[in-house]
Amino acid sequence: MHEWALAEAIISSAIDIAEKEGLAEVREVKIKVGELQQVEIEVLKFALSELRAGKLRNANFVIETVKAELRCQVCKLKWSFNKNGLDEMSTEAVHFVPEVVHAYIRCPRCGSPDFEILEGRGVWLESIKGVK
Amino acid sequence: MKALKESNNAVDPRIEIIDKRLENVKRVIAVSSGKGGVGKSLIASMLALTLAKKNYKVGLFDADFTSPSTHRILGVKKLEIKEEKGIIPMHVHGLKYMSIIAFSGEKTLPLRGADVSNALIELFSTTLWGNLDYLLVDMPPGISDTLLDVIRFVKKTEFLIVSTPSTLAFETVKKLLTLLKELKMPVVGVIENMKTKRGSPTRERVASANVSFLGVIPFDSEVEDALGDVDALSQTIFARKLAEIVPRIISPSA
Ligand SMILES: Nc1ncnc2c1ncn2[C@@H]1O[C@H](COP(=O)(O)OP(=O)(O)OP(=O)(O)O)[C@@H](O)[C@H]1O
Ligand SMILES: [Mg+2]
Ligand SMILES: [Zn+2]
Numbered sequence: 029m030h031e032w033a034l035a036e037a038i039i040s041s042a043i044d045i046a047e048k049e050g051l052a053e054v055r056e057v058k059i060k061v062g063e064l065q066q067v068e069i070e071v072l073k074f075a076l077s078e079l080r081a082g083k084l085r086n087a088n089f090v091i092e093t094v095k096a097e098l099r100c101q102v103c104k105l106k107w108s109f110n111k112n113g114l115d116e117m118s119t120e121a122v123h124f125v126p127e128v129v130h131a132y133i134r135c136p137r138c139g140s141p142d143f144e145i146l147e148g149r150g151v152w153l154e155s156i157k158g159v160k
Numbered sequence: 161m162k163a164l165k166e167s168n169n170a171v172d173p174r175i176e177i178i179d180k181r182l183e184n185v186k187r188v189i190a191v192s193s194g195k196g197g198v199g200k201s202l203i204a205s206m207l208a209l210t211l212a213k214k215n216y217k218v219g220l221f222d223a224d225f226t227s228p229s230t231h232r233i234l235g236v237k238k239l240e241i242k243e244e245k246g247i248i249p250m251h252v253h254g255l256k257y258m259s260i261i262a263f264s265g266e267k268t269l270p271l272r273g274a275d276v277s278n279a280l281i282e283l284f285s286t287t288l289w290g291n292l293d294y295l296l297v298d299m300p301p302g303i304s305d306t307l308l309d310v311i312r313f314v315k316k317t318e319f320l321i322v323s324t325p326s327t328l329a330f331e332t333v334k335k336l337l338t339l340l341k342e343l344k345m346p347v348v349g350v351i352e353n354m355k356t357k358r359g360s361p362t363r364e365r366v367a368s369a370n371v372s373f374l375g376v377i378p379f380d381s382e383v384e385d386a387l388g389d390v391d392a393l394s395q396t397i398f399a400r401k402l403a404e405i406v407p408r409i410i411s412p413s414a
Binding site for chain 1: 171172173174176177180225241243245246247260262263264265267268269270271272274275276278279282283285286288
């Protein structure tokens with residue numbers, strides 16, 4: 029996902045949650061970013077600071093990267109994704125749509141493309157702190 | 161402090177944004193069928209071209225990630241997308257166009273259901289379609305993960321259903337229609353494709369399902385050699401027959 033599109037989605041979800049929780053002002057938004065997607069944290073932070081408004085005006089965004097863990101469906105091997113195994117074009121493709129990693133890498137033990145992305149894909153909102 | 165969820169499934173911000181991404185798209189039409197190989201991709205592609213020729217703003221999204229075909233039909237060699245606060249679809253033959261091949265190229269992409277859902281959400285939440293009169297979605301066959309996700313996340317979708325004269329095709333279409341009705345999803349109507357004999361069995365079958373029958377497209381042996389060449393495709397009987405149906409898609413009461 030592109031960082032700006034991502035930031036827009038985060039802001040929009042956070043505003044929605046703040047509404048539902050009856051928060052008058054949001055102080056902190058914790059975001060987790062999966063390593064697989066190779067999101068540029070600095071760009072994301074900048075986009076978030078540019079886009080924050082309303083209840084999120086003064087919010088601090090805390091971003092944490094989560095390691096990408098894959099598990100083979102066939103031989104059950106678990107391994108960590110290593111971006112060095114991908115060339116520049118595939119890295120960019122995975123950046124936009126992480127699932128296309130199935131076109132580019134294989135289970136290191138049995139060679140199967142049938143593996144699960146256990147952790148470390150996408151972006152999600154972990155928590156929101158604020159005052160009522 | 162609001163912990164959104166203890167599990168690693170906390171709030172997915174992408175889902176929220178999908179409606180917004182499509183807010184300036186007047187109609188989203190998913191071309192679907194219970195059966196595979198009935199002509200969904202060909203109809204979705206040619207319908208997109210036909211509408212674009214009528215000066216509508218049209219997008220085509222190939223949502224068949226494991227077996228994409230529309231790029232072959234349209235003769236798209238290399239898909240280059242631009243990013244600019246989101247993904248800008250490519251312009252092809254007057255259409256805005258998006259396919260997974262922009263990311264997987266010619267490679268095989270073996271995906272399970274969860275991956276299909278994630279990729280679909282990703283593309284719907286990041287593609288900037290802008291203003292469109294029509295966004296056509298070429299669907300994979302059957303009651304698939306993609307179908308259920310389009311119903312779940314793209315609330316304004318209408319379904320255009322493709323069948324063939326075969327009772328085996330309609331058998332599956334009937335199940336699909338029943339599901340769409342139960343979920344209160346609008347159905348534009350049913351097209352019977354690849355007709356080879358006289359009569360149109362689908363017309364009567366559809367009447368009893370209380371859905372519009374849009375028309376018949378014959379099996380056209382010229383189609384195969386025209387694939388990849390949109391000018392040649394637009395000269396086929398297939399294209400002419402589809403063009404006769406298009407007004408009923410534009411204004412369903414016509
Ligand atoms: N009316 C027709 N006359 C001749 N050939 C046709 C006609 N309609 C479709 N075809 C051909 O039939 C084949 C299947 O069509 P298409 O790929 O559009 O089907 P589909 O429903 O999208 O398949 P899938 O379920 O695999 O996505 C293609 O080779 C296409 O060119
Ligand atoms: Mg198809
Ligand atoms: Zn393995």
